[in-house]
Amino acid sequence: MSSKEVIAKRAAAALVDGDIVNLGIGIPTLAADFIPDHIKVFLHSENGILGIGPTPLEGKVDKDLVNAGKLPVTVETGASYFDSASSFGMIRGGHIDVSILGVLEVDEKGRVANWSVPGKSVLGVGGAMDLLEGSKKVIVTTLHTAKNGASKIVKDLHYPITSERPADIIITELCVFDVDAEGLILTELFPGVSLTEVKAKTDAYFRIKENLIETESESKGAD
Amino acid sequence: MSSKEVIAKRAAAALVDGDIVNLGIGIPTLAADFIPDHIKVFLHSENGILGIGPTPLEGKVDKDLVNAGKLPVTVETGASYFDSASSFGMIRGGHIDVSILGVLEVDEKGRVANWSVPGKSVLGVGGAMDLLEGSKKVIVTTLHTAKNGASKIVKDLHYPITSERPADIIITELCVFDVDAEGLILTELFPGVSLTEVKAKTDAYFRIKENLIETESESKGAD
């Protein structure tokens, strides 16, 4: 499994039966492939769909049926369509159980930057702020470090903040942090990942859950 | 024709082809029977219907299909149903061409009181304020005087005002007033009605249209 798949799979494992889930672009979209068989979740798309299904087969694309990333999708039995104001009313009104989001950075309070890069013209925000503000639970999925090796889990955000509302869970290819009122708590290390490695690659201050377990190799992993 | 029918017929004559019309309870409802054959108007009901048709025949009543007065109605071909927030969005948003309203009183600026009687508990307003505030044109239909002979077209309202927005036309069994920024203008006398009678029965100050015509008997009436 690639790093991104490890993250997506762990995010999917955080879902519970009946959840209404909004998946962001990138790693979050991959989570759809790892939803456990014993639960049923419903995928919401902010462009006006509840009940998104798998990507259509070639030749079966409907040009009127796309997700928020403007990619062709299908719908499941029991799906519904609605207008954009209704869709964002669902988001802002607290009717989405879980949003899984990609980020540029997340800070030591769990706050997210995922919409704008400084120095570039600010020309797109889409639904990023709405989803972070309104979803009951926010799961951040991100590679632990950027291509240049810099930590993406930082003391202070270098990029403009998306919302004052922090994420609830942060999942990287190395570990999982929960977020509470004081900040980050490291709750899981993936198999083969050491606490030393996470400390080295994390700029943000974080607490460590009691009895945190390091497992040495993938084969011993519970995940 | 009864006085109320005279009023209702004149109100219906003020409608134009294609108008979206909301009819209040009482005299306004009667106007539906006098809509000229050569025009087509669409009746809106604030409880969520566009395209109300005639009263159903006995035995053909649908308990889920009532007007804003909670009386059984039918719908015409091309009708639609919507929720209460959408319906009042139409009203407040300026999508209703004409509202025909009953009143307790109207003042010399054309402002209306039609929702609350002083001294009694204020326990109902319904859609009265919305319709007055939001409709493009407001036609007031009222008997000229109350049962005790008091003018219903008054200098100052005795009852709580419904909206700061004045009516556009006031139709009684005696005459028609237009309303402009300065107040009332008497524009029509019904056949057999003298200017003297209107002056005697009207407490409000009003101007008189140039070349206003008094017709002596019903048979000579243009109406």
Next chain:
Amino acid sequence: MTKLITRGEAMNYIKDGCRMMVGGFGLVGCPLTLVETLLATSVTDLEIISNNLGEPGKGLGALVRQGRVRKGIGSYFTSNPDVAAAFNRGELDIELLPQGTLSEAIRAGGAGIPAFYTGVGAGTKIAEGKEERVFSDKRYILQEALRADVALIKARKADELGNLIYSKSARNFNPIMAAAANIVIAEVDEIVPAGGLCPENIVTPHLFVDFLVLKEGG
């Protein structure tokens, strides 16, 4: 993960002192099976958001007559003399809103909008005690959103997931109340399998609906 419960089970979600939304325009579109079941319980001290409080002794009117309603928030209570009597005895608190302000406040509550401005009621008795503000030389008043602990609504048909469609003018306040309460219980005439409602025609998507109750005799 079925949402279907009995009318008796539905009562577990209605607690003494709670704030409740009840759909309907008069008795049309009112969840009468749920209201009748509630009448048979001892739940009291209710705050009810509903356009009306039923008719004398009927629907919510029966709750009013039994003195189990602490406060009514709606637009038109004039047609129920019991409401005026209870109000005048000081036993019932009333908050009166223009019908469009009531419905917009409920929609706002469901859509995460804490407050909005409306021109309706500005300069009238309804505006007393409300904040006023001028936009483009016109007066508006501030209205805060309405939400409730539980909403009892009526729909014509549900699918097993809880998607809803309504019947004619019985739609009225039901779809907006479906979004504005912590627990939403929909009384329906009929439940069809998932897929039995066309995705384009669903009025209330299932994410708003917690429980389904079949109408008595429905």
Next chain:
Amino acid sequence: MTKLITRGEAMNYIKDGCRMMVGGFGLVGCPLTLVETLLATSVTDLEIISNNLGEPGKGLGALVRQGRVRKGIGSYFTSNPDVAAAFNRGELDIELLPQGTLSEAIRAGGAGIPAFYTGVGAGTKIAEGKEERVFSDKRYILQEALRADVALIKARKADELGNLIYSKSARNFNPIMAAAANIVIAEVDEIVPAGGLCPENIVTPHLFVDFLVLKEGG
């Protein structure tokens, strides 16, 4: 009283300097026949309210490339490099709103609500210059409604009266824009007789729609 006009006639309602709403999420649900017809006119200096400004050289993107858009109000222009280029040259003004704030502001414009509060964007760059207010210890910002001189929308099917239904996720901004402009022109794939759409399933009642134009080749 027919609402059907030609695509050429529709252009009479789009004037230099006007403020226009255009439906669609990217090209999905965008009234492309109307946009293409507009491209063939000389109308310029447009202010466009639309979630995006098309794609590079496509849909509204072609208008941007020709320098005929004065200002864009939307939520996501990042996918069209022409927009960034024109913005950086100072030739295009941009007002960026979170997508939910954009859609709610359009809905408010159609529903006679002058302004509302939203928590989305509070404490971020989006809030700069906006009024802030606290309700129940949480920060919100004030957003005024959006309206336009003309709206170009896309629906799947109309009846002769102008009632509309949409297709899947091509619905998006179209129903709310149908309510929020002085003149509303709907491009449709098909027109059926009155009565051809079920009253329960009509999404946009005909009172919102001024003119119908048939999609090219539709």
